[in-house]
Amino acid sequence: MSDKIKTGISNLDTILGGGIPQGHCVLLSGSCGTGKTVLSQQFLFNNAYKQTKGIYFSLTEPKEKMIQNLSGFSFFDRQLVDMGMVSVLDLNTNARLKGVGLNNPLGLVDVIVRSIEENNAKLIALDSLTALCQSLQSDDKIREFIFELNLQMTYLGCTSLLISEIPPFTTQYSVFGVEEFIADGVILLSEIERKGDLIRALQVIKMRGTVHSRNKHVLEIMDDGINLVPMFKSQVE
Amino acid sequence: MVEARKDVRLQKHLLSGETLVDDFALGLYDVYLTDSRIIFFKNFPGGFQAVPLTDVEDVDYLRLFRLNELIKVLALFIGFAYLLLNQQAAASVFNGVYSCILPQLGFLVSADRAAHIFLLIVLTYLLMHLNAFLIPFFGVLEVHRKNHQPLRLPTLLSGEPTALIKRLDEHIMGLSELTCEVDGDEDDSDSYCLRLSEFKRKLSESLTHMDDKAVVSVSTSSVDHLPTVSALLDILTRKRGLGGVYISFTQPYQYLAEAVKQANVPLDDLFFIDCISKMAAKIPSEPKENVVFVENPSSLEEVNVHLNRMLDRVSSPKKFIFLDSLTSLLIYNDEKSVNEFSHFIINKARLSNIFTVLLFQKKEGAGKLHEKVEHICDKKIVL
Numbered sequence: 102m103s104d105k106i107k108t109g110i111s112n113l114d115t116i117l118g119g120g121i122p123q124g125h126c127v128l129l130s131g132s133c134g135t136g137k138t139v140l141s142q143q144f145l146f147n148n149a150y151k152q153t154k155g156i157y158f159s160l161t162e163p164k165e166k167m168i169q170n171l172s173g174f175s176f177f178d179r180q181l182v183d184m185g186m187v188s189v190l191d192l193n194t195n196a197r198l199k200g201v202g203l204n205n206p207l208g209l210v211d212v213i214v215r216s217i218e219e220n221n222a223k224l225i226a227l228d229s230l231t232a233l234c235q236s237l238q239s240d241d242k243i244r245e246f247i248f249e250l251n252l253q254m255t256y257l258g259c260t261s262l263l264i265s266e267i268p269p270f271t272t273q274y275s276v277f278g279v280e281e282f283i284a285d286g287v288i289l290l291s292e293i294e295r296k297g298d299l300i301r302a303l304q305v306i307k308m309r310g311t312v313h314s315r316n317k318h319v320l321e322i323m324d325d326g327i328n329l330v331p332m333f334k335s336q337v338e
Numbered sequence: 339m340v341e342a343r344k345d346v347r348l349q350k351h352l353l354s355g356e357t358l359v360d361d362f363a364l365g366l367y368d369v370y371l372t373d374s375r376i377i378f379f380k381n382f383p384g385g386f387q388a389v390p391l392t393d394v395e396d397v398d399y400l401r402l403f404r405l406n407e408l409i410k411v412l413a414l415f416i417g418f419a420y421l422l423l424n425q426q427a428a429a430s431v432f433n434g435v436y437s438c439i440l441p442q443l444g445f446l447v448s449a450d451r452a453a454h455i456f457l458l459i460v461l462t463y464l465l466m467h468l469n470a471f472l473i474p475f476f477g478v479l480e481v482h483r484k485n486h487q488p489l490r491l492p493t494l495l496s497g498e499p500t501a502l503i504k505r506l507d508e509h510i511m512g513l514s515e516l517t518c519e520v521d522g523d524e525d526d527s528d529s530y531c532l533r534l535s536e537f538k539r540k541l542s543e544s545l546t547h548m549d550d551k552a553v554v555s556v557s558t559s560s561v562d563h564l565p566t567v568s569a570l571l572d573i574l575t576r577k578r579g580l581g582g583v584y585i586s587f588t589q590p591y592q593y594l595a596e597a598v599k600q601a602n603v604p605l606d607d608l609f610f611i612d613c614i615s616k617m618a619a620k621i622p623s624e625p626k627e628n629v630v631f632v633e634n635p636s637s638l639e640e641v642n643v644h645l646n647r648m649l650d651r652v653s654s655p656k657k658f659i660f661l662d663s664l665t666s667l668l669i670y671n672d673e674k675s676v677n678e679f680s681h682f683i684i685n686k687a688r689l690s691n692i693f694t695v696l697l698f699q700k701k702e703g704a705g706k707l708h709e710k711v712e713h714i715c716d717k718k719i720v721l
Contacts, residue, residue, distance in 0.1 A: 328643045330642045333678050334635075335672070
């Protein structure tokens with residue numbers, strides 16, 4: 102089994118059997134408000150404290166707004182961003198600056214790879230893969246993009262979290278139905294309605310190279326970030 | 339005499355780790371009270387019975403006068419006396435009955451033999467009914483059990499062993515009962531007074547020497563709720579030196595904190611999880627260091643998250659969790675959920691060497707849940 106990157110998130114490493122295997126492309130799927138962005142950011146910051154550089158590629162939120170939203174969490178440290186331990190890059194802008202169209206899968210992979218090499222990063226989070234795939238438009242290009250990205254990440258020894266936005270209360274892991282088959286792992290963030298309350302839940306659907314739990318856990322977002330606890334089964338019935 | 343026999347007989351029947359707490363003689367029986375059982379040794383003709391404390395509901399001492407048995411005894415005695423004095427009559431009665439039952443045999447025993455056999459039969463009946471009359475008349479200890487038929491032990495004591503029965507009751511309950519004195523006029527039924535120091539002393543005796551990862555269930559009435567909580571917290575924090583987390587499904591933090599402060603319970607290493615106030619939209623505007631507010635009492639996973647975080651903040655190496663109360667929790671969750679949650683908390687606490695107190699409100703419809711939970715508790719205290 103390969104080396105594992107610890108997420109540093111309460112209980113998640115236990116669920117993952119020690120962490121995310123190094124070099125894996127992991128699909129982080131969930132509908133809005135389920136905690137995908139917080140989880141991916143916490144993953145990057147927790148590892149930044151351990152001197153592992155990461156890049157957060159955003160297609161949905163401007164950098165300053167993102168930092169403002171993060172400032173309430175205890176895992177966030179502005180200094181880590183300023184020092185480049187966690188880089189926040191707008192993929193849209195970066196691609197345009199390099200003359201790469203958003204419908205060019207190999208070009209996009211190249212932009213990402215160059216950013217990784219320039220920053221000497223070992224972790225990336227892409228928020229969101231769905232937005233990127235929408236610009237790629239065809240299943241073939243999506244497949245090509247994810248496959249090539251996976252290949253390059255493995256070559257670079259870089260672990261990636263690819264955020265996939267899905268509709269609420271569905272059993273799918275991606276909008277295009279392609280991404281989950283190529284990814285090395287799938288973590289599903291969902292919502293459960295219970296007596297009128299909306300409860301966030303996390304479930305590891307697949308993770309190659311590690312023995313992981315497939316149980317659903319309740320996810321609470323607090324000032325220290327993501328907290329995971331087992332779900333009480335009797336309340337689900 | 340009890341002392342002399344104790345070492346030999348008791349040592350043979352004491353379980354490993356079981357401690358003798360009290361002993362006394364009760365008529366035909368020597369009674370030994372241990373921390374987990376009541377042991378009865380019958381002196382004549384000999385015998386041994388042990389009842390687990392968790393199975394005992396109550397003890398009664400009965401003295402029953404059975405008129406029908408007395409009448410039978412007198413009738414049999416008169417009959418026996420007549421037959422003894424008139425053996426011919428005994429012989430003819432026996433032969434008459436004998437020939438009706440077995441006519442084909444057609445032979446009769448001799449008159450002497452017939453009389454002796456008949457007298458023996460009547461004497462046996464007389465003695466049986468005498469036994470049935472005398473034993474209840476001279477006192478029976480009745481031990482009511484939850485999962486079995488009551489145990490009836492004839493003591494043949496001549497007096498009323500009130501003090502001994504009280505000792506048994508106290509041992510079963512684990513504490514002395516709260517006493518209530520009504521001040522003022524007979525009509526002043528609102529007055530209520532507790533002998534709190536006596537109550538706390540007994541509670542302290544029960545809890546102080548328990549293991550650090552023990553689980554205790556405490557049943558109290560709704561009237562005694564706050565005094566019980568204050569007393570328990572005082573013992574846990576001051577006497578046992580524990581720091582801990584109080585999870586409230588019953589009272590809001592503001593109300594509890596006030597009551598606990600008035601009882602002079604140290605609050606510096608005590609943290610609260612309030613599951614009530616947020617539902618009422620009444621949480622303090624300024625965040626407090628030692629309390630968190632949960633969305634509602636159905637958010638049991640959220641309680642678990644806060645519990646983990648709060649326990650990390652407790653500075654004392656020895657910790658406790660106080661659940662108040664499982665009965666209140668039933669208002670917002672079904673029995674299955676509460677059962678699962680309480681078992682989860684108990685197991686988590688045991689694995690982490692944390693002392694746990696589970697509070698129930700007596701006679702508030704938590705019967706089945708109480709049974710399911712208390713069988714994995716180390717001690718049950720009923721107030």
